[in-house]
Structures are given as structure tokens and as C-alpha cells.
Amino acid sequence: MGESAFRLRIKPIWLGLKMKLNQFFFLLLIIGFLSIQSSAQSSQQGKELTSDEGDLFIQQMAEALKTRESMQVNFVQERHFSVFLEPLISKGICFFREPDKLRWEIYESYKSILIYNNRSVAKFDFEQGRLRKLKLGSVDIMREILNQIISWMKGDFRNSSQIYEIKIYKNKDYQLRLIPKSKELLKSIKYIELNINAQTKHVTTVLIKETETDFIQIKFSNEKDNLELAEELFDLKNPLIVSGSGGR
Amino acid sequence: MTNKLVVIIFLTTLLINFTSCSFNQYILPQPASLQAEKHTYIHALQNTYPKEFTAIQRIVLQIRNKQYDFLGYLAMSRNNAFRATVFSDMGGKFIDLYYNGEKLELIHKPTGIPDKPISNGVTYDIKHLFEFIAGNNTYLVRNEKKEISVVIIISDNKFEEYIFQDNKKEMASSRSVHNGRIIREAWYQNYANFEGFDYPVPQKIFIKNYQWHYELEIELLKIVPEVKTHNAFPTE
Numbered sequence: 001m002g003e004s005a006f007r008l009r010i011k012p013i014w015l016g017l018k019m020k021l022n023q024f025f026f027l028l029l030i031i032g033f034l035s036i037q038s039s040a041q042s043s044q045q046g047k048e049l050t051s052d053e054g055d056l057f058i059q060q061m062a063e064a065l066k067t068r069e070s071m072q073v074n075f076v077q078e079r080h081f082s083v084f085l086e087p088l089i090s091k092g093i094c095f096f097r098e099p100d101k102l103r104w105e106i107y108e109s110y111k112s113i114l115i116y117n118n119r120s121v122a123k124f125d126f127e128q129g130r131l132r133k134l135k136l137g138s139v140d141i142m143r144e145i146l147n148q149i150i151s152w153m154k155g156d157f158r159n160s161s162q163i164y165e166i167k168i169y170k171n172k173d174y175q176l177r178l179i180p181k182s183k184e185l186l187k188s189i190k191y192i193e194l195n196i197n198a199q200t201k202h203v204t205t206v207l208i209k210e211t212e213t214d215f216i217q218i219k220f221s222n223e224k225d226n227l228e229l230a231e232e233l234f235d236l237k238n239p240l241i242v243s244g245s246g247g248r
Numbered sequence: 249m250t251n252k253l254v255v256i257i258f259l260t261t262l263l264i265n266f267t268s269c270s271f272n273q274y275i276l277p278q279p280a281s282l283q284a285e286k287h288t289y290i291h292a293l294q295n296t297y298p299k300e301f302t303a304i305q306r307i308v309l310q311i312r313n314k315q316y317d318f319l320g321y322l323a324m325s326r327n328n329a330f331r332a333t334v335f336s337d338m339g340g341k342f343i344d345l346y347y348n349g350e351k352l353e354l355i356h357k358p359t360g361i362p363d364k365p366i367s368n369g370v371t372y373d374i375k376h377l378f379e380f381i382a383g384n385n386t387y388l389v390r391n392e393k394k395e396i397s398v399v400i401i402i403s404d405n406k407f408e409e410y411i412f413q414d415n416k417k418e419m420a421s422s423r424s425v426h427n428g429r430i431i432r433e434a435w436y437q438n439y440a441n442f443e444g445f446d447y448p449v450p451q452k453i454f455i456k457n458y459q460w461h462y463e464l465e466i467e468l469l470k471i472v473p474e475v476k477t478h479n480a481f482p483t484e
Contacts, residue, residue, distance in 0.1 A: 083323050083331060083480040088304050088470060109469050110306045112317065112337065125308070125317070137314035184359055188340045210341060 046171025054168045062155035064201035070097040071153075073223040077106070082213040093242060094220075096153050101234040102146060105242065115234055116146040122236040131238065155201070164192075173198050273428040276407055277389040277399060285396065290382045292417035293398050293410050295447055297378060298473040299326045302480070307334065310463040318342060320466070323480035324378055331480040332374055346481065347371060369460040376408060376424050377434060377453060377466075395420070418448065431459040444473045 049057060072095050079088040092106040102116040113124040113131075121142045123134045136142070151159060157166060157176075163185075164178035174196040180186045188210065195205040202223060208216040232240035282289075305320040321333045328349040334342040343366060344356035352367050385401035389409070397411040405427045413420040423433045434455040439448035453466040475481075 079319070079335075081321055081333070083333065083476060084302055084304065084321055086472075088319070110467065123317070125306075134308070134315040134317065135310075135313055137311070137316050187356065208340075 046169045046175070049168040049170060054166070057168055057170075057174060058155060058157055061196065061201040065153070065155045068098075068225050070227055070229045071095070071223060071225050072227055072229065073220045075218050075220050077216060077218045079216050080214060082211075095229055095233050097229045097234070100147075100150055101229075102150065102153070103233055103239070107242075113239060115236055115239060116143075116150075117234040117236055119143055119147065120236050121146060122239075124239065131241070133237070170198075173204070274423075274425050274430050275428065276401075276425070277391070277397070277409065279387040279399075280390040280396075282388040282390065282396065286388050288417065289388055289396055289398050289412060290386060292412070292447075293380045293419065294382060296380065296419060297324065297449065298445065300324055300475045301471055301473050302475050303471040304469045306467040306469055308465040310465075311461070319469075322374065322378070323475045325475055325481060328379055328381065329481055330374060330378070332370070343370070345371060347374075348481070365460045365462070369457050369462070372424070373432060373455055373457060373464065376422065376432060377455065380410070419450070429458075432457045442471050445471070 072093065075092050075094060077090045077092065079090070081087075088109065090106050090110070091108040092104065094105070095101075095103040100116070100118055103113065105113045111126040115122045115124075121136065121139050123136050124131050125134060126132065151157075160166065160178060163182070164180055167177045167179065169175040169177065176194040176196060178192045178194075180189055180191070190209045190211065193207040193209070194203045195207075196202065197204050202220075204220055206216075206218040206220075208218075210216070230240055233242070300323075302321070302323045305322065307318045307320045309316045309318065317337050319335045319337065321331075321335075323331045329347060331344075331346045333344045336342055341356055342358065344354075345366065346353045346355055352371050354363060354366060357363070357366060380400070382398065382400055387399055389397045389399055391397065391411070395411050395413070397409050400408045400410075402408065406425065408422065408424050410419050410422045412418065418439050419436045421433065421435045423430050425431070432455060434453055436450035436453055438451035440451045441448050449468065449471060451468045453464075453468075455464045455466070457463070
């Protein structure tokens with residue numbers, strides 16, 4: 001059988017796979033980007049808020065975040081996987097600017113930049129020290145998800161309730177726990193928990209619990225609000241590279 | 249009669265041309281008289297990685313001109329068993345597979361994604377890149393560029409070839425050949441020293457799988473020469 005005949009046989013499988021990849025990335029993105037809003041290995045679970053109390057809390061959170069025009073925050077992401085001896089620790093920085101600009105950058109232990117700007121999405125990594133734009137798959141889905149992330153940046157979780165059961169606990173801080181409703185997503189994620197500072201209503205830690213022993217914890221620090229963030233940070237072709245990740 | 253012969257010759261020529269355009273037959277290279285170097289190169293190949301290790305890699309998968317990035321965890325054990333788990337860049341398990349040296353167990357994959365590209369593609373990519381079982385059917389070859397390669401014959405119609413950089417005991421590229429067809433090729437770059445390792449390890453690997461039409465770029469982020477055997481290989 002010639003190569004062309006071989007290709008004809010294989011391609012339909014990949015076409016199906018590409019569609020499934022798109023669906024899968026939709027779920028992964030929801031998981032991944034919740035972490036932007038927040039930031040710790042399960043904080044002690046306090047008293048669960050009633051439905052009315054929960055609604056009131058989310059309303060207060062949205063109110064508190066209303067004055068935030070822009071944000072710059074550092075993060076440390078620890079990936080704990082029982083098969084591996086030590087966690088993989090990555091460091092990065094996140095930028096957000098109203099109404100629709102978001103940048104999630106990892107500069108250690110690898111380098112990648114994801115940018116959402118006015119409903120367009122771009123992802124970059126570095127090849128031999130030079131910025132490389134990825135020919136990103138699943139862009140349409142990413143766009144929709146990132147749009148929803150922007151809502152979360154504003155403390156708006158209304159649409160999330162279609163995908164997650166939301167539980168809120170109160171002790172010293174608040175813990176907003178999102179439990180997937182779909183069995184498919186539950187196979188990958190048991191729950192996502194955002195630890196929210198009781199005073200500022202800002203997320204300090206995100207815990208993405210995959211299994212009893214495997215989890216990702218993202219701790220946020222050094223948050224600066226309402227800075228003048230350069231437009232070039234959100235450039236979809238050649239974004240400005242911030243300190244800690246090399247030069248432009 | 250003459251006309252018939254002309255037509256047959258024409259059609260045969262056409263068929264040969266078509267076949268050779270479809271794919272180039274890759275012939276099993278003939279052994280070179282390199283008995284003195286044989287041990288050195290086979291030793292270098294088998295010591296590319298320690299007998300057991302665990303690695304974390306950043307992986308960019310390219311399918312049909314689209315790219316998807318992942319984090320991969322790989323645990324290799326002494327008895328040729330391995331566990332490979334792939335996560336999205338920011339969380340969420342994509343693929344989890346366990347190979348016990350003989351049989352594959354696909355622990356997790358997204359519903360609807362076919363098994364074959366994983367069981368026949370990715371699994372054998374891992375074996376090709378990280379598992380080098382040299383035996384009696386292993387010999388050295390010197391190509392026209394004077395590069396030395398180690399050829400491991402797997403069966404009558406299958407072999408693996410690992411090509412070394414000239415005068416260096418580091419792999420530069422490799423390929424798997426089945427029935428005269430190259431089904432995967434890999435390139436190894438950026439050899440670097442890692443703590444606990446006796447030799448430099450390739451930090452970047454590119455692999456093209458011609459059988460399943462995808463490419464992987466694998467960047468090594470972390471590697472340790474030990475495995476949490478109980479966790480990685482639950483059935484052992």
C-alpha cells in the first residue's frame with residue numbers, strides 16, 4: 001500500500017481526534033483558568049455557607065473587585081504527582097486589564113505566555129531563547145472560555161454554576177469550591193478550590209485536586225492593582241517580555 | 249505483440265515511478281567492520297539514560313498544523329516497564345498509560361479519542377526514545393557521512409537505528425523502520441548535565457511519527473535517576 005493510500009486510511013481518525021481534543025481542551029481550560037482568579041493545599045474547611053449567604057458573598061466579592069481596573073500578580077505553581085519524587089515548581093506572572101485583556105506567563109521551570117486580547121488568543125513559547133508563536137489548536141473554544149475567565153476576574157461566577165456545583169466555606173478566609181457536574185470532567189478533577197481573603201476578597205491560593213494524592217497548588221503574591229499596564233504586554237504578535245523571562 | 253510489450257513496459261515504468269514517489273524504501277544498512285568500537289557505541293546508547301529514572305517534560309504536540317502543549321511525566325523501570333502521564337499545561341490529566349514490559353494498560357484517556365494513536369503510536373515512540381534493548385541482533389554501521397550508528401533488529405521486517413554524532417558518543421538522530429518504511433524519526437539536541445547523571449542527557453528531542461502523522465517536541469525539565477516504584481507501577 002502506498003503512502004497516499006495509507007494517509008487516506010489514517011486521516012479520518014485524526015479528524016475525529018482533533019474534534020475530541022477540542023472538547024477536551026474546553027474542559028482543561030476551565031480547570032486551568034480558574035487558577036488565574038485565585039491562589040493552597042486545602043485550607044481547613046470551615047462552615048459551609050447557605051445558598052443565600054453564598055450569593056451574598058459572591059455579590060460582595062464582585063463589589064470589591066469592581067474598582068480593580070488592572071492587576072499584576074506573581075504566582076508559584078506546585079504540581080504534586082504521586083509518581084514523581086518531588087513536585088514540579090513553576091513560577092510566573094499574571095496581568096489583567098479591564099475590560100478584556102489577560103496574560104498568563106510562566107518563566108520558570110519552562111517559558112510560555114498565553115494572551116487573551118479583545119477576543120483573540122495567542123500562545124508563545126521560547127525556542128533557543130527566541131519567542132515563538134504556537135499555531136494554537138482549539139482557538140474558538142479558548143476564546144469562549146477566556147471570555148468567561150474575564151467574568152471570574154470580576155467575581156462573576158453565574159455561568160460557572162452550569163458546569164460546577166459551587167460550595168462556599170468560611171473560616172479565617174473563604175473557600176470557594178467548584179465541583180464538576182460532568183462525569184467526564186470528574187475523571188480528571190475532583191474539585192477546584194479558591195482561597196479568598198476575607199478582607200480584600202482577592203484570591204490568594206488555588207488548589208486543583210486531581211486525585212487524593214495528586215494536586216496543583218498555585219499561590220499568588222505581590223499583587224499590585226490599578227497599575228498602568230503597557231498595551232505591548234497583550235500584543236498578540238510580539239508581546240513585551242517582562243523581567244524574569246528574558247528580553248524582547 | 250510489440251505494441252503490447254511497449255504498453256506493458258510503459259505501465260510497469262509508471263507503476264515503479266508511482267511506487268517510488270509514494271515512499272522511499274529504507275533498506276537495512278549493512279554491518280561495518282567496527283568490532284573495536286562496537287562495545288563503546290552500544291554502551292553509549294544503553295547509557296543515554298540510567299536503568300531507571302523519572303522525568304518531567306514539556307511537550308508540544310503538532311497534528312495537522314495545530315499545536316497543543318502539555319506536561320509529561322515519565323517513569324522508566326529496570327525491567328523495561330514504564331508509566332507515562334500527560335497533563336495539560338495548567339492541570340487536568342490527558343493521557344495516563346502503563347506498560348509492564350509486555351502489555352499496555354491505558355489507564356486514562358479522554359472519552360472518544362481512539363486508542364490506536366496512543367497504543368501503537370505514543371507507546372512505541374517512548375520505547376524508541378528511552379528503551380534500548382541491544383542483543384545478538386545489534387551491530388554498527390558507518391554511513392556515507394562517516395557517522396556511526398547502532399542498528400537493533402527487532403524482527404525480520406523491523407529495526408531501530410540510532411545515529412551518533414561524528415567523534416561523539418552522543419546520539420544525534422534515530423529512526424524506526426518497518427517493512428522498509430521509516431515510521432518514526434527523532435533528533436536529539438542540547439545535551440546537558442543533570443544532577444545524579446554520569447553522562448549528559450538530551451534536553452530537547454523532536455520526533456516525527458509518519459505512521460500516525462504527528463510531531464512531538466519534548467523538552468526535558470527535570471530528571472532524577474530513581475523511581476517511586478510502588479506509585480508508578482501499581483501492579484508490580
